[in-house]
Amino acid sequence: MIRVQREDFDCGREMAALTRGNTRIGGLATFVGLVREVPMTLEHYPGMTERKLAEIEDEARRRWRLEASLIIHRYGRLEPGEQIVLVATAAEHRAAALESCAFLIDWLKTKAPFWKLEETASGPRWVEARASDDEAAARW
Protein backbone atom coordinates (compact mmCIF):
# COMPACT_ATOMS: atom_id res chain seq x y z
CA MET A 1 0.00 0.00 0.00
CA ILE A 2 1.32 3.47 -0.78
CA ARG A 3 0.18 6.93 0.24
CA VAL A 4 1.45 10.37 -0.71
CA GLN A 5 0.00 13.05 1.51
CA ARG A 6 0.49 16.45 3.07
CA GLU A 7 -0.83 15.39 6.50
CA ASP A 8 1.13 13.72 9.26
CA PHE A 9 0.62 10.00 10.02
CA ASP A 10 0.34 7.97 13.21
CA CYS A 11 3.01 5.24 13.19
CA GLY A 12 1.38 3.17 15.89
CA ARG A 13 -1.96 3.15 14.14
CA GLU A 14 -0.43 2.33 10.75
CA MET A 15 1.63 -0.53 12.20
CA ALA A 16 -1.35 -1.98 14.05
CA ALA A 17 -3.52 -1.78 10.92
CA LEU A 18 -0.82 -3.48 8.86
CA THR A 19 -0.55 -6.56 11.06
CA ARG A 20 -4.10 -6.81 12.43
CA GLY A 21 -5.78 -10.17 11.87
CA ASN A 22 -2.79 -11.75 10.11
CA THR A 23 -1.21 -14.25 12.51
CA ARG A 24 1.24 -15.45 9.87
CA ILE A 25 3.22 -12.28 10.63
CA GLY A 26 6.16 -12.85 12.99
CA GLY A 27 8.12 -9.67 12.30
CA LEU A 28 7.34 -6.07 11.41
CA ALA A 29 10.16 -3.73 10.43
CA THR A 30 9.66 -0.01 10.04
CA PHE A 31 11.71 3.01 9.15
CA VAL A 32 10.66 6.59 9.81
CA GLY A 33 12.51 9.51 8.25
CA LEU A 34 12.40 12.75 10.23
CA VAL A 35 13.23 16.40 9.49
CA ARG A 36 16.58 17.32 11.00
CA GLU A 37 17.55 20.75 12.37
CA VAL A 38 15.89 23.08 9.84
CA PRO A 39 12.41 23.42 8.31
CA MET A 40 12.06 22.18 4.76
CA THR A 41 9.59 22.01 1.93
CA LEU A 42 9.18 18.77 0.03
CA GLU A 43 8.22 19.17 -3.60
CA HIS A 44 7.14 16.13 -5.59
CA TYR A 45 5.81 15.04 -8.98
CA PRO A 46 2.16 14.06 -8.42
CA GLY A 47 1.29 10.99 -10.45
CA MET A 48 4.84 9.86 -11.05
CA THR A 49 5.48 9.74 -7.30
CA GLU A 50 2.63 7.30 -6.68
CA ARG A 51 3.69 5.27 -9.68
CA LYS A 52 7.33 4.99 -8.60
CA LEU A 53 6.47 4.15 -4.99
CA ALA A 54 4.11 1.42 -6.19
CA GLU A 55 6.84 0.04 -8.49
CA ILE A 56 9.36 -0.02 -5.66
CA GLU A 57 6.87 -1.75 -3.37
CA ASP A 58 6.12 -4.31 -6.11
CA GLU A 59 9.83 -4.96 -6.50
CA ALA A 60 10.17 -5.62 -2.75
CA ARG A 61 7.28 -8.06 -2.90
CA ARG A 62 8.92 -9.86 -5.79
CA ARG A 63 12.20 -10.21 -3.90
CA TRP A 64 10.85 -11.12 -0.44
CA ARG A 65 7.79 -13.01 0.71
CA LEU A 66 5.96 -10.26 2.55
CA GLU A 67 2.65 -10.48 4.35
CA ALA A 68 2.10 -6.72 4.27
CA SER A 69 3.87 -3.52 3.27
CA LEU A 70 3.26 0.20 3.45
CA ILE A 71 4.96 3.35 2.22
CA ILE A 72 3.70 6.77 3.30
CA HIS A 73 5.57 9.84 2.05
CA ARG A 74 4.63 13.41 2.90
CA TYR A 75 5.10 16.58 0.89
CA GLY A 76 4.76 20.28 1.67
CA ARG A 77 6.41 22.31 4.43
CA LEU A 78 7.69 20.39 7.47
CA GLU A 79 9.25 21.56 10.71
CA PRO A 80 12.28 19.95 12.42
CA GLY A 81 11.25 16.74 14.18
CA GLU A 82 8.30 16.15 11.85
CA GLN A 83 7.88 12.80 10.15
CA ILE A 84 8.64 12.70 6.40
CA VAL A 85 8.31 9.06 5.45
CA LEU A 86 7.21 5.72 6.86
CA VAL A 87 8.25 2.39 5.38
CA ALA A 88 6.85 -0.76 6.99
CA THR A 89 7.19 -4.40 5.98
CA ALA A 90 5.79 -7.48 7.68
CA ALA A 91 6.80 -11.09 7.09
CA GLU A 92 6.76 -14.49 8.74
CA HIS A 93 10.36 -14.12 9.86
CA ARG A 94 12.47 -11.13 10.69
CA ALA A 95 15.11 -11.32 7.95
CA ALA A 96 12.60 -10.68 5.15
CA ALA A 97 11.01 -7.80 7.07
CA LEU A 98 14.32 -6.13 7.99
CA GLU A 99 15.94 -6.52 4.59
CA SER A 100 12.93 -5.38 2.56
CA CYS A 101 12.46 -2.37 4.82
CA ALA A 102 16.05 -1.26 4.22
CA PHE A 103 15.64 -1.98 0.50
CA LEU A 104 12.49 0.15 0.26
CA ILE A 105 13.99 3.21 1.89
CA ASP A 106 17.24 2.87 -0.10
CA TRP A 107 15.40 2.64 -3.41
CA LEU A 108 12.88 5.29 -2.52
CA LYS A 109 15.72 7.73 -1.80
CA THR A 110 17.09 7.49 -5.31
CA LYS A 111 13.97 6.72 -7.36
CA ALA A 112 10.96 8.55 -5.92
CA PRO A 113 10.58 12.05 -7.41
CA PHE A 114 10.84 14.25 -4.31
CA TRP A 115 13.02 17.29 -3.79
CA LYS A 116 13.87 18.97 -0.48
CA LEU A 117 14.25 22.72 -0.11
CA GLU A 118 15.81 23.48 3.28
CA GLU A 119 15.41 26.79 5.08
CA THR A 120 18.99 27.18 6.27
CA ALA A 121 20.29 30.12 8.29
CA SER A 122 21.85 31.51 5.10
CA GLY A 123 18.66 31.14 3.06
CA PRO A 124 16.78 28.45 1.15
CA ARG A 125 18.95 25.66 -0.21
CA TRP A 126 18.03 22.65 -2.36
CA VAL A 127 19.35 19.48 -0.79
CA GLU A 128 21.84 17.80 -3.10
CA ALA A 129 21.67 14.12 -3.99
CA ARG A 130 24.35 12.12 -2.18
CA ALA A 131 26.64 9.57 -3.82
CA SER A 132 26.21 7.40 -0.70
CA ASP A 133 22.50 7.12 -1.49
CA ASP A 134 23.27 5.83 -4.99
CA GLU A 135 25.66 3.30 -3.47
CA ALA A 136 23.06 2.19 -0.90
CA ALA A 137 20.48 1.69 -3.65
CA ALA A 138 22.95 -0.14 -5.89
CA ARG A 139 23.80 -2.83 -3.33
CA TRP A 140 20.37 -4.43 -3.69
Add this chain to the structure above:
Amino acid sequence: MIRVQREDFDCGREMAALTRGNTRIGGLATFVGLVREVPMTLEHYPGMTERKLAEIEDEARRRWRLEASLIIHRYGRLEPGEQIVLVATAAEHRAAALESCAFLIDWLKTKAPFWKLEETASGPRWVEARASDDEAAARW
Protein backbone atom coordinates in the same frame (compact mmCIF):
# COMPACT_ATOMS: atom_id res chain seq x y z
CA MET B 1 16.75 2.11 27.49
CA ILE B 2 15.53 -1.40 28.20
CA ARG B 3 12.30 -2.73 29.69
CA VAL B 4 11.20 -6.26 30.54
CA GLN B 5 7.50 -6.42 31.26
CA ARG B 6 4.38 -8.54 31.20
CA GLU B 7 2.17 -5.74 29.78
CA ASP B 8 1.75 -4.83 26.14
CA PHE B 9 3.37 -1.65 24.76
CA ASP B 10 2.23 1.08 22.39
CA CYS B 11 4.69 1.31 19.48
CA GLY B 12 3.54 4.72 18.36
CA ARG B 13 3.91 6.21 21.82
CA GLU B 14 7.33 4.61 22.37
CA MET B 15 8.61 5.82 19.01
CA ALA B 16 7.34 9.35 19.59
CA ALA B 17 8.91 9.44 23.07
CA LEU B 18 12.22 8.21 21.69
CA THR B 19 12.59 10.97 19.12
CA ARG B 20 10.76 13.86 20.80
CA GLY B 21 12.79 17.02 21.15
CA ASN B 22 15.90 15.66 19.44
CA THR B 23 16.14 17.25 16.01
CA ARG B 24 19.50 15.64 15.34
CA ILE B 25 17.53 12.45 14.56
CA GLY B 26 16.96 11.86 10.85
CA GLY B 27 16.04 8.18 10.95
CA LEU B 28 14.23 5.84 13.32
CA ALA B 29 14.28 2.09 12.67
CA THR B 30 12.12 -0.32 14.59
CA PHE B 31 11.45 -4.02 14.68
CA VAL B 32 8.43 -5.62 16.33
CA GLY B 33 8.27 -9.37 16.93
CA LEU B 34 4.77 -10.84 17.01
CA VAL B 35 3.28 -14.15 18.14
CA ARG B 36 2.54 -16.37 15.12
CA GLU B 37 -0.31 -18.88 14.82
CA VAL B 38 -0.40 -20.35 18.35
CA PRO B 39 -0.45 -18.97 21.90
CA MET B 40 2.80 -19.13 23.80
CA THR B 41 4.28 -18.49 27.20
CA LEU B 42 7.58 -16.65 27.44
CA GLU B 43 9.73 -17.62 30.40
CA HIS B 44 12.78 -15.55 31.28
CA TYR B 45 15.56 -15.16 33.84
CA PRO B 46 14.76 -12.02 35.84
CA GLY B 47 17.90 -10.07 36.58
CA MET B 48 20.03 -11.71 33.92
CA THR B 49 17.54 -10.68 31.23
CA GLU B 50 17.82 -6.99 32.07
CA ARG B 51 21.57 -7.30 32.34
CA LYS B 52 21.96 -9.00 28.96
CA LEU B 53 19.63 -6.59 27.18
CA ALA B 54 21.55 -3.64 28.63
CA GLU B 55 24.84 -5.19 27.48
CA ILE B 56 23.50 -5.72 23.96
CA GLU B 57 22.22 -2.15 23.83
CA ASP B 58 25.60 -0.87 25.07
CA GLU B 59 27.33 -2.87 22.35
CA ALA B 60 25.09 -1.29 19.69
CA ARG B 61 25.91 2.15 21.02
CA ARG B 62 29.61 1.38 20.86
CA ARG B 63 29.35 0.24 17.25
CA TRP B 64 27.02 2.94 15.89
CA ARG B 65 26.52 6.59 16.77
CA LEU B 66 22.94 6.47 18.00
CA GLU B 67 20.84 9.32 19.28
CA ALA B 68 18.40 7.02 21.08
CA SER B 69 17.63 3.32 21.51
CA LEU B 70 15.01 1.18 23.19
CA ILE B 71 14.42 -2.52 23.77
CA ILE B 72 11.14 -3.72 25.27
CA HIS B 73 10.67 -7.47 25.74
CA ARG B 74 7.56 -9.07 27.19
CA TYR B 75 7.19 -12.29 29.16
CA GLY B 76 4.20 -14.38 30.26
CA ARG B 77 1.39 -15.81 28.16
CA LEU B 78 0.73 -14.21 24.77
CA GLU B 79 -1.95 -14.84 22.15
CA PRO B 80 -1.33 -14.99 18.39
CA GLY B 81 -0.93 -11.49 16.97
CA GLU B 82 0.32 -10.07 20.26
CA GLN B 83 3.55 -8.09 20.38
CA ILE B 84 6.55 -9.82 21.96
CA VAL B 85 9.43 -7.43 21.48
CA LEU B 86 10.17 -3.91 20.26
CA VAL B 87 13.61 -2.78 19.19
CA ALA B 88 14.01 0.85 18.15
CA THR B 89 17.12 2.83 17.19
CA ALA B 90 17.41 6.45 16.13
CA ALA B 91 20.37 8.12 14.45
CA GLU B 92 21.29 11.11 12.32
CA HIS B 93 21.25 9.02 9.16
CA ARG B 94 19.36 5.92 8.21
CA ALA B 95 22.21 3.41 7.81
CA ALA B 96 23.16 3.53 11.49
CA ALA B 97 19.53 3.20 12.56
CA LEU B 98 18.72 0.31 10.21
CA GLU B 99 21.91 -1.64 10.88
CA SER B 100 21.84 -1.28 14.66
CA CYS B 101 18.17 -2.28 14.75
CA ALA B 102 18.93 -5.52 12.87
CA PHE B 103 21.98 -6.08 15.09
CA LEU B 104 19.96 -5.69 18.28
CA ILE B 105 17.27 -8.17 17.33
CA ASP B 106 19.84 -10.66 16.00
CA TRP B 107 21.90 -10.53 19.19
CA LEU B 108 18.88 -10.49 21.45
CA LYS B 109 17.63 -13.70 19.82
CA THR B 110 20.75 -15.65 20.80
CA LYS B 111 21.85 -13.89 24.00
CA ALA B 112 18.81 -12.77 26.00
CA PRO B 113 17.59 -15.51 28.38
CA PHE B 114 14.04 -16.08 27.16
CA TRP B 115 12.37 -19.39 26.33
CA LYS B 116 9.16 -19.90 24.38
CA LEU B 117 6.64 -22.61 25.21
CA GLU B 118 4.14 -22.91 22.36
CA GLU B 119 0.63 -24.33 22.79
CA THR B 120 0.53 -26.39 19.61
CA ALA B 121 -2.42 -28.53 18.51
CA SER B 122 -0.52 -31.61 19.73
CA GLY B 123 0.29 -30.09 23.13
CA PRO B 124 2.85 -27.75 24.67
CA ARG B 125 6.21 -27.63 22.88
CA TRP B 126 9.40 -25.74 23.75
CA VAL B 127 10.59 -23.80 20.73
CA GLU B 128 14.04 -25.00 19.67
CA ALA B 129 16.92 -22.66 19.01
CA ARG B 130 17.61 -22.30 15.29
CA ALA B 131 21.02 -22.51 13.66
CA SER B 132 19.97 -19.63 11.39
CA ASP B 133 19.69 -17.40 14.48
CA ASP B 134 23.25 -18.22 15.48
CA GLU B 135 24.39 -17.39 11.95
CA ALA B 136 22.48 -14.12 11.98
CA ALA B 137 24.07 -13.13 15.28
CA ALA B 138 27.55 -14.19 14.13
CA ARG B 139 27.57 -11.96 11.05
CA TRP B 140 27.87 -8.80 13.20
Add this chain to the structure above:
Amino acid sequence: MRLLYFAWIRQRIGRHEETVERPPEVTDVDSLIAWLRNRGPGYAEALKDASAVRVAVNQEYVPLKHPVRDGDEVALFPPVTGG
Protein backbone atom coordinates in the same frame (compact mmCIF):
# COMPACT_ATOMS: atom_id res chain seq x y z
CA MET C 1 4.10 18.27 -25.56
CA ARG C 2 3.46 18.98 -21.92
CA LEU C 3 6.62 20.10 -20.14
CA LEU C 4 7.01 19.94 -16.36
CA TYR C 5 9.82 21.43 -14.27
CA PHE C 6 10.67 20.70 -10.63
CA ALA C 7 12.87 22.05 -7.83
CA TRP C 8 15.64 24.47 -8.90
CA ILE C 9 14.98 23.81 -12.58
CA ARG C 10 11.41 25.04 -12.02
CA GLN C 11 12.70 28.06 -10.07
CA ARG C 12 15.26 29.06 -12.70
CA ILE C 13 12.83 28.63 -15.59
CA GLY C 14 10.23 30.48 -13.54
CA ARG C 15 7.33 28.18 -14.24
CA HIS C 16 6.09 24.76 -13.21
CA GLU C 17 4.60 23.65 -16.50
CA GLU C 18 3.86 24.66 -20.06
CA THR C 19 2.48 23.11 -23.21
CA VAL C 20 4.50 23.59 -26.37
CA GLU C 21 4.24 22.60 -30.02
CA ARG C 22 7.10 20.23 -30.73
CA PRO C 23 9.40 21.82 -33.36
CA PRO C 24 10.53 19.36 -36.07
CA GLU C 25 14.17 19.42 -34.90
CA VAL C 26 13.15 18.17 -31.42
CA THR C 27 13.18 14.39 -31.67
CA ASP C 28 14.72 13.29 -28.39
CA VAL C 29 15.40 14.56 -24.90
CA ASP C 30 18.80 15.88 -25.92
CA SER C 31 17.43 18.03 -28.75
CA LEU C 32 14.55 19.16 -26.54
CA ILE C 33 17.01 20.44 -23.92
CA ALA C 34 19.07 22.20 -26.64
CA TRP C 35 15.91 23.85 -28.00
CA LEU C 36 14.73 24.89 -24.52
CA ARG C 37 18.08 26.54 -23.73
CA ASN C 38 17.33 29.08 -26.48
CA ARG C 39 13.96 30.05 -25.03
CA GLY C 40 15.47 32.57 -22.61
CA PRO C 41 18.14 33.20 -19.97
CA GLY C 42 16.18 31.29 -17.27
CA TYR C 43 16.05 28.20 -19.44
CA ALA C 44 19.71 28.54 -20.39
CA GLU C 45 20.69 28.84 -16.73
CA ALA C 46 18.46 25.95 -15.61
CA LEU C 47 19.64 23.57 -18.29
CA LYS C 48 23.25 24.62 -18.86
CA ASP C 49 24.62 21.38 -17.37
CA ALA C 50 22.66 18.48 -18.86
CA SER C 51 24.46 16.03 -16.53
CA ALA C 52 22.66 17.68 -13.58
CA VAL C 53 19.26 17.20 -15.25
CA ARG C 54 17.11 14.10 -14.84
CA VAL C 55 14.32 13.43 -17.31
CA ALA C 56 11.07 11.49 -17.20
CA VAL C 57 8.95 10.92 -20.29
CA ASN C 58 5.40 9.93 -19.46
CA GLN C 59 6.50 9.46 -15.84
CA GLU C 60 9.33 7.03 -16.59
CA TYR C 61 12.99 7.91 -16.15
CA VAL C 62 14.71 8.02 -19.53
CA PRO C 63 18.23 8.69 -20.87
CA LEU C 64 19.06 11.77 -22.97
CA LYS C 65 18.77 9.77 -26.20
CA HIS C 66 15.15 8.81 -25.50
CA PRO C 67 12.71 9.98 -28.24
CA VAL C 68 10.06 12.57 -27.49
CA ARG C 69 6.78 12.72 -29.41
CA ASP C 70 3.76 14.98 -29.70
CA GLY C 71 1.53 14.45 -26.71
CA ASP C 72 4.33 13.28 -24.40
CA GLU C 73 4.58 14.51 -20.83
CA VAL C 74 8.25 15.43 -20.38
CA ALA C 75 9.52 16.36 -16.93
CA LEU C 76 12.94 17.91 -16.22
CA PHE C 77 14.31 17.99 -12.69
CA PRO C 78 17.46 17.61 -10.58
CA PRO C 79 18.44 14.27 -8.97
CA VAL C 80 15.78 13.32 -6.42
CA THR C 81 16.32 13.81 -2.68
CA GLY C 82 13.27 12.39 -0.92
CA GLY C 83 12.99 9.86 1.86
Add this chain to the structure above:
Amino acid sequence: MRLLYFAWIRQRIGRHEETVERPPEVTDVDSLIAWLRNRGPGYAEALKDASAVRVAVNQEYVPLKHPVRDGDEVALFPPVTGG
Protein backbone atom coordinates in the same frame (compact mmCIF):
# COMPACT_ATOMS: atom_id res chain seq x y z
CA MET D 1 25.19 -22.29 45.91
CA ARG D 2 21.91 -21.06 44.48
CA LEU D 3 20.79 -23.19 41.54
CA LEU D 4 18.24 -21.97 38.99
CA TYR D 5 16.55 -24.01 36.25
CA PHE D 6 14.60 -22.74 33.25
CA ALA D 7 12.32 -24.05 30.49
CA TRP D 8 12.38 -27.84 29.95
CA ILE D 9 15.28 -28.28 32.35
CA ARG D 10 13.11 -26.70 35.05
CA GLN D 11 10.18 -28.92 34.06
CA ARG D 12 12.17 -32.16 34.10
CA ILE D 13 13.89 -31.37 37.39
CA GLY D 14 10.50 -30.31 38.76
CA ARG D 15 11.62 -27.14 40.47
CA HIS D 16 12.68 -23.62 39.54
CA GLU D 17 15.36 -23.08 42.15
CA GLU D 18 17.11 -24.60 45.11
CA THR D 19 19.98 -23.78 47.42
CA VAL D 20 22.58 -26.51 47.97
CA GLU D 21 25.79 -26.96 49.94
CA ARG D 22 28.59 -27.32 47.42
CA PRO D 23 30.17 -30.79 47.83
CA PRO D 24 33.99 -30.73 47.69
CA GLU D 25 34.12 -32.65 44.41
CA VAL D 26 32.07 -29.93 42.66
CA THR D 27 34.62 -27.41 41.44
CA ASP D 28 33.38 -26.42 38.02
CA VAL D 29 30.19 -26.49 35.93
CA ASP D 30 31.08 -29.90 34.52
CA SER D 31 31.42 -31.55 37.92
CA LEU D 32 28.28 -29.74 39.15
CA ILE D 33 26.26 -31.26 36.29
CA ALA D 34 27.73 -34.72 37.00
CA TRP D 35 26.81 -34.38 40.68
CA LEU D 36 23.27 -33.11 39.89
CA ARG D 37 22.60 -36.08 37.57
CA ASN D 38 22.82 -38.35 40.63
CA ARG D 39 20.21 -36.41 42.57
CA GLY D 40 17.28 -38.24 40.95
CA PRO D 41 15.72 -39.40 37.69
CA GLY D 42 14.36 -35.91 36.85
CA TYR D 43 17.87 -34.44 37.13
CA ALA D 44 19.36 -37.29 35.13
CA GLU D 45 16.79 -36.83 32.38
CA ALA D 46 17.14 -33.03 32.34
CA LEU D 47 20.93 -33.06 32.20
CA LYS D 48 21.70 -36.23 30.26
CA ASP D 49 23.02 -34.32 27.25
CA ALA D 50 25.37 -31.61 28.50
CA SER D 51 25.67 -30.21 24.97
CA ALA D 52 22.00 -29.16 25.16
CA VAL D 53 22.56 -27.30 28.44
CA ARG D 54 23.59 -23.66 28.68
CA VAL D 55 25.03 -22.34 31.91
CA ALA D 56 25.25 -18.92 33.52
CA VAL D 57 27.28 -18.30 36.67
CA ASN D 58 26.30 -15.10 38.43
CA GLN D 59 24.26 -14.17 35.36
CA GLU D 60 27.11 -14.49 32.86
CA TYR D 61 27.26 -17.25 30.25
CA VAL D 62 30.16 -19.59 31.00
CA PRO D 63 31.70 -22.72 29.44
CA LEU D 64 31.57 -26.12 31.15
CA LYS D 65 35.08 -25.69 32.54
CA HIS D 66 34.14 -22.52 34.43
CA PRO D 67 34.74 -22.81 38.20
CA VAL D 68 31.83 -22.70 40.66
CA ARG D 69 32.22 -21.43 44.21
CA ASP D 70 30.18 -21.23 47.38
CA GLY D 71 27.68 -18.41 47.10
CA ASP D 72 27.51 -18.52 43.28
CA GLU D 73 24.21 -18.26 41.46
CA VAL D 74 24.34 -21.03 38.85
CA ALA D 75 21.58 -21.24 36.21
CA LEU D 76 21.05 -24.21 33.88
CA PHE D 77 18.82 -23.86 30.84
CA PRO D 78 18.39 -24.80 27.16
CA PRO D 79 19.56 -22.51 24.35
CA VAL D 80 17.56 -19.28 24.45
CA THR D 81 14.66 -18.62 22.06
CA GLY D 82 13.40 -15.11 22.76
CA GLY D 83 12.88 -12.18 20.43
